Amino acid sequence: MQTASTGSLPRALGAGLAGTLLVTAVQKLVAGAPDAPRMDRIGMRALAGSRLALGLPVPPARRLHREALAGDLVANSLYYGLLAGRARHPWRRGLAIGLLAGIGGALLPQRIGLAGRRHARPRTQAATVALYTLGGLGTALASTWLARRGALESAARAAGDASL
Numbered sequence: 001m002q003t004a005s006t007g008s009l010p011r012a013l014g015a016g017l018a019g020t021l022l023v024t025a026v027q028k029l030v031a032g033a034p035d036a037p038r039m040d041r042i043g044m045r046a047l048a049g050s051r052l053a054l055g056l057p058v059p060p061a062r063r064l065h066r067e068a069l070a071g072d073l074v075a076n077s078l079y080y081g082l083l084a085g086r087a088r089h090p091w092r093r094g095l096a097i098g099l100l101a102g103i104g105g106a107l108l109p110q111r112i113g114l115a116g117r118r119h120a121r122p123r124t125q126a127a128t129v130a131l132y133t134l135g136g137l138g139t140a141l142a143s144t145w146l147a148r149r150g151a152l153e154s155a156a157r158a159a160g161d162a163s164l
Helices: 004-029 039-053 061-084 090-111 122-162
Strands: none
Touching: 004 061, 004 090, 004 122, 039 061, 061 090, 061 122, 090 122
8 A cells, every 4th residue: 555655756756757748748849939949959959068078979960859858858857746746735836846947947058058049039038937837837737636646546445445
């Protein structure tokens, strides 16, 4: 039997993955828009720069994109899940963590030399904040749904045990 504490980490990580998949899907859907954030390109630049700094070859663009996407999925899932996917106050946490991720995503790439001209546009920066805030709220929604589902399953198991 799972207790609340043993079930909360998988639930939080699942919620984080849901928020991350939402961010990734929306980013792919709007990628062609003139002011759309291209965090995938920033990830590719970061990965290529890291490889060069370590003396490793930079793979072709398609492979580099897949590796950056994989790293993004893992990092964002952990970020959203561990910080926003907890059962206590998921909506407040999701909003706050999403806003912080968006502000960081809008401002940090320029400061560390990873942003292109598009990323410096105010509309692109606003879209970046909105995109990651959406991810935080998606995490909150998934966390709330998973918590209710777990509570219903626990109640059903308790009802079944009581009838024995």
